[in-house]
Amino acid sequence: MPVTDEVLREIYSRARRLSVSRSALLARLLQYGLEVEQQRRDQLAQKIRQLRDCTDPNEAERLGNELGEMIFGR
DSSP states (O other): OOOOHHHHHHHHHHHHHHTOOHHHHHHHHHHHHHHHHHHHHHHHHHHHHHHHHOOOHHHHHHHHHHHHHHHHOO
């Protein structure tokens, strides 16, 4: 996916505003994205454990629906 001019302008603008290089800003954004991805994986694993351990059919259905939304979106 190519980077648009709008995205490049936003990178330049944020880097200037934060007084950091574009490379440093991109590294921060990448680190943030990786952390968010890991949090999402952890949340997904937690929901799977809850569903696996659930004995109430209504709760299992709710958890299954939540898992579906997490995986496939709304």
